[in-house]
Amino acid sequence: DIVMTQTPLSLPVTPGEPASISCRSSQSLLDSDDGNTYLDWYLQKPGQSPQLLIYSLSYRASGVPDRFSGSGSGTEFTLKISRVEAEDVGVYYCMQRIAGWTFGQGTKVEIK
Amino acid sequence: QVQLVESGGGVVQPGRSLRLSCVASGFTFSGYSMHWVRQAPGKGLEWVAVISSNGGLQYYADSVKGRFTISRDNSKNTLYLQMNSLRAEDTAVYFCAREMSMVRGYLDYWGHGTLVTVSS
Numbered sequence: 001d002i003v004m005t006q007t008p009l010s011l012p013v014t015p016g017e018p019a020s021i022s023c024r025s026s027q028s029l030l031d032s033d034d035g036n037t038y039l040d041w042y043l044q045k046p047g048q049s050p051q052l053l054i055y056s057l058s059y060r061a062s063g064v065p066d067r068f069s070g071s072g073s074g075t076e077f078t079l080k081i082s083r084v085e086a087e088d089v090g091v092y093y094c095m096q097r098i099a100g101w102t103f104g105q106g107t108k109v110e111i112k
Numbered sequence: 113q114v115q116l117v118e119s120g121g122g123v124v125q126p127g128r129s130l131r132l133s134c135v136a137s138g139f140t141f142s143g144y145s146m147h148w149v150r151q152a153p154g155k156g157l158e159w160v161a162v163i164s165s166n167g168g169l170q171y172y173a174d175s176v177k178g179r180f181t182i183s184r185d186n187s188k189n190t191l192y193l194q195m196n197s198l199r200a201e202d203t204a205v206y207f208c209a210r211e212m213s214m215v216r217g218y219l220d221y222w223g224h225g226t227l228v229t230v231s232s
Contacts, residue, residue, distance in 0.1 A: 040219075042157075042219075044157075049223060049224050049225055050149075050207070051222065052218060052219065055212075056218070061220065091156075093156065097216045097217075097218065098216065100159070101147070101162070
C-alpha cells in the first residue's frame with residue numbers, strides 16, 4: 001500500500017504571507033503510460049466536509065483562488081499558498097489515487 | 113447543483129449492523145463512480161470503499177473488507193454502505209463522494225457526512 005506523509009502537521013501562518021505544505025508518497029504517483037500524476041489536495045474547513053483544491057498535481061478545481069498552487073514530481077509534492085487569507089484555515093490533505101486511494105495525515109493551518 | 117446527502121448514522125452496539133444511504137441530485141448519478149470516506153473523531157480522512165457507475169465493481173479498504181458492502185440503486189440515485197460486525201474503531205463521520213468521470217478520477221463533490229458511533 002502507498003503511504004502518504006505530510007509535513008508539517010501544524011502550520012501557524014500570518015495573513016498576507018506565503019505558506020507551503022509538503023507531501024511525500026512511498027511510491028511514485030506518476031503513471032508513465034498516460035503521463036498523469038495522481039495526486040490531489042483537499043481542504044477541510046472547520047465544521048465542513050472536505051473540498052477539492054488541486055487535482056492531478058497542479059490543476060486548480062473550479063472556483064479555487066489562484067493563490068493556491070500545486071507542484072512536485074514522482075514522490076515529492078508541495079501545496080503553496082502565495083498569500084494566506086483568514087478563510088484558508090483548516091486541515092489540508094494530500095491524496096494519491098494511482099493505486100487505490102490514500103490520504104496523508106493532514107496539515108492543520110491556523111492563523112498566528 | 114450537485115448535492116450529496118448522507119443519512120442512516122446513529123449509535124449502534126459492537127457487533128451489530130447499520131446501513132448508510134447517500135442520495136444524489138443535480139447530476140446523472142448513473143454516470144459516476146462513488147466513494148465512501150470516513151473520519152474518526154479528531155482524526156484524518158480514511159478511504160473506505162468505491163463502486164463503479166454500474167455497480168459491477170467494488171473495492172474496499174483492508175480495514176472494512178468482509179464486513180462492509182457498498183452498493184447503489186441508480187433508479188433511486190442512491191448509494192449505500194451496509195456495515196456489519198461493527199467495531200468501536202468504526203466510529204466516524206462517513207462521507208460519500210463523487211468520483212470525477214475519468215479513469216481513477218478525483219473526488220470532486222462530497223456530502224456533509226453522517227456520524228456513526230459504535231458503543232455499548
